[in-house]
Amino acid sequence: MSNVKKHVSRLLIFCMILVCFAGCKQKDKETAGDETKATNEPSSSAKQDDPEPTKEAEPPVELDIHFHSNNKYTIEGEDGKILPVFQLAADETNVIVHNVANPVAQNSNDEFQLQASEQFPADIYGGTSLRSAIMNYAYQGAFLPMNDLIDQYAPNIKKFLEENPEVKRSLTAADGNIYMLNYMPDGDVGRVFFIRQDWLDKLNLKMPTTFDELEEVLYAFRNNDPNGNGIKDEVPLFNDKWQELVRSVNLWGARCFGFDTFEERVVFDENDHFYHAWTADKFKEALIGLNKWYKDGIIDQEAFTRKTNTARSTLWTKENVGGMTHDFFASTSNFNHNEELLASTPDFNLVGMLPVHKDGSAWEEHHRAVAKPDGWAISANCKNPEAAIRYMDWFFSEKGHIAYNFGIEGDSYTMKDGKAIFTDKVLSQSNVFTFIQKTYGAQLPIGYKQTFDYEAQWVSKEGMDAFNLYKNKGEDFYLKRTPIFNLTQEETEEYEAYLSAVNSYQDEMVVAFITGKTDIESNWDAYVERCNELGAQKIVDIYNVAYERYLNIK
Numbered sequence: 001m002s003n004v005k006k007h008v009s010r011l012l013i014f015c016m017i018l019v020c021f022a023g024c025k026q027k028d029k030e031t032a033g034d035e036t037k038a039t040n041e042p043s044s045s046a047k048q049d050d051p052e053p054t055k056e057a058e059p060p061v062e063l064d065i066h067f068h069s070n071n072k073y074t075i076e077g078e079d080g081k082i083l084p085v086f087q088l089a090a091d092e093t094n095v096i097v098h099n100v101a102n103p104v105a106q107n108s109n110d111e112f113q114l115q116a117s118e119q120f121p122a123d124i125y126g127g128t129s130l131r132s133a134i135m136n137y138a139y140q141g142a143f144l145p146m147n148d149l150i151d152q153y154a155p156n157i158k159k160f161l162e163e164n165p166e167v168k169r170s171l172t173a174a175d176g177n178i179y180m181l182n183y184m185p186d187g188d189v190g191r192v193f194f195i196r197q198d199w200l201d202k203l204n205l206k207m208p209t210t211f212d213e214l215e216e217v218l219y220a221f222r223n224n225d226p227n228g229n230g231i232k233d234e235v236p237l238f239n240d241k242w243q244e245l246v247r248s249v250n251l252w253g254a255r256c257f258g259f260d261t262f263e264e265r266v267v268f269d270e271n272d273h274f275y276h277a278w279t280a281d282k283f284k285e286a287l288i289g290l291n292k293w294y295k296d297g298i299i300d301q302e303a304f305t306r307k308t309n310t311a312r313s314t315l316w317t318k319e320n321v322g323g324m325t326h327d328f329f330a331s332t333s334n335f336n337h338n339e340e341l342l343a344s345t346p347d348f349n350l351v352g353m354l355p356v357h358k359d360g361s362a363w364e365e366h367h368r369a370v371a372k373p374d375g376w377a378i379s380a381n382c383k384n385p386e387a388a389i390r391y392m393d394w395f396f397s398e399k400g401h402i403a404y405n406f407g408i409e410g411d412s413y414t415m416k417d418g419k420a421i422f423t424d425k426v427l428s429q430s431n432v433f434t435f436i437q438k439t440y441g442a443q444l445p446i447g448y449k450q451t452f453d454y455e456a457q458w459v460s461k462e463g464m465d466a467f468n469l470y471k472n473k474g475e476d477f478y479l480k481r482t483p484i485f486n487l488t489q490e491e492t493e494e495y496e497a498y499l500s501a502v503n504s505y506q507d508e509m510v511v512a513f514i515t516g517k518t519d520i521e522s523n524w525d526a527y528v529e530r531c532n533e534l535g536a537q538k539i540v541d542i543y544n545v546a547y548e549r550y551l552n553i554k
């Protein structure tokens with residue numbers, strides 16, 4: 001019965017599309033084609049018997065896209081051309097896209113705020129960590145609610161949301177509207193600990209299984225010259241991002257981030273009550289431990305000044321001084337196969353390590369999010385919202401989904417037995433993810449669903465071993481994530497103000513605590529008090545209200 005209903009509703013959608021796009025046969029066929037493929041149902045007879053008279057194709061609609069992510073990417077490549085996957089989407093949906101974001105801008109958030117001051121003149125806006133900013137402006141009328149647009153013109157997005165109610169819940173604002181399509185990662189295991197097995201072997205040490213053993217190992221890495229150059233130059237613990245170093249508080253059993261973004265510092269306790277992780281007593285104890293490690297040279301002395309995402313390549317590939325890190329299993333384990341590195345350090349060997357906590361707890365905090373606060377939205381000034389949502393919908397079509405994960409067929413991937421397989425051109429890259437982003441525009445954080453399959457193809461054996469090590473620990477090993485909340489306009493405004501004030505104060509103070517610039521014991525109470533003055537506890541209060549509402553979204 002429900003199948004029949006579904007089929008009828010699909011036909012209805014299809015008919016609506018025909019009416020809506022009666023002037024453009026080509027578009028009708030593509031939309032129908034995507035639907036057919038996506039549902040595996042033979043509704044193509046309607047397409048073949050298309051009663052619409054052939055008219056001249058409509059001229060393509062032009063869309064200005066302001067997308068700026070990770071402080072470096074727009075939809076335009078270094079050659080000034082639209083990146084291949086964004087161009088393919090444009091060709092397939094009969095639109096012409098223009099990049100209107102500054103391709104050399106250094107800060108994605110500033111780029112976005114600049115557009116706010118001009119009332120968002122482009123058609124589509126997007127980038128990293130924009131969710132709360134977009135919601136804030138959406139409540140002021142700057143971005144369009146997409147619900148009706150999705151219903152009418154975006155069959156692939158509609159289907160996806162129907163099939164993924166948790167995602168739909170995360171995307172739906174407190175007023176019931178969807179204003180933004182988010183990047184949705186795939187796979188559950190994300191960051192894991194990796195440690196130098198070659199160094200453990202060299203110093204005759206065992207894989208640490210307790211915190212005390214880990215501390216012994218790290219001090220041995222520091223003091224016993226495992227790289228064998230006679231110089232005390234080892235950096236036992238380091239991270240590509242300084243926030244990940246702060247996450248080392250996990251080793252003391254303290255929480256740090258609520259889900260997969262460094263902005264989110266409100267977490268659940270074991271009774272599902274929220275608290276602010278960065279003001280907790282356990283966090284303080286952990287900072288005292290990290291401060292000692294910092295003084296003793298256990299953690300990277302340049303952790304807070306080093307350029308983001310350069311530590312692994314510097315401390316491993318270039319200098320062979322790094323011991324242990326906490327990072328994504330695929331890209332990290334690939335260092336085992338990095339030719340430049342192996343040329344100078346043939347024994348280099350990373351293996352996955354389970355977290356070992358001082359308080360005896362065993363869990364991993366980092367978990368890929370259901371939806372990230374990255375993505376894109378349609379400006380209220382959009383010249384043609386229908387074209388904009390059709391363009392966005394393509395990335396959820398079968399063809400768009402594959403292209404956006406794998407790039408361009410025949411170049412970056414080929415199809416084998418219905419599966420996209422990366423070509424050697426891609427697999428030979430030292431960082432596949434960065435390569436496909438930069439070269440094809442694939443996997444930039446627009447609204448799309450990632451497929452873990454893209455990653456599984458280039459993960460080394462050590463990477464998969466680490467993946468399984470964590471995966472096999474079961475569900476409870478991963479802590480319950482703070483949901484992405486749907487705040488009201490009032491809450492959003494407050495939250496935005498509190499969050500930036502609290503986070504920037506904490507960033508500054510926590511770095512000072514770890515590096516020893518500010519004494520922890522004598523300044524902790526004042527620090528907590530200041531956090532609360534700036535709104536740390538207010539954020540927790542907002543979350544408690546939002547959580548009640550979240551649980552009631554059907």
Ligand code: CA
Binds near residue numbers: 225226229232
């Ligand atoms: Ca040394």
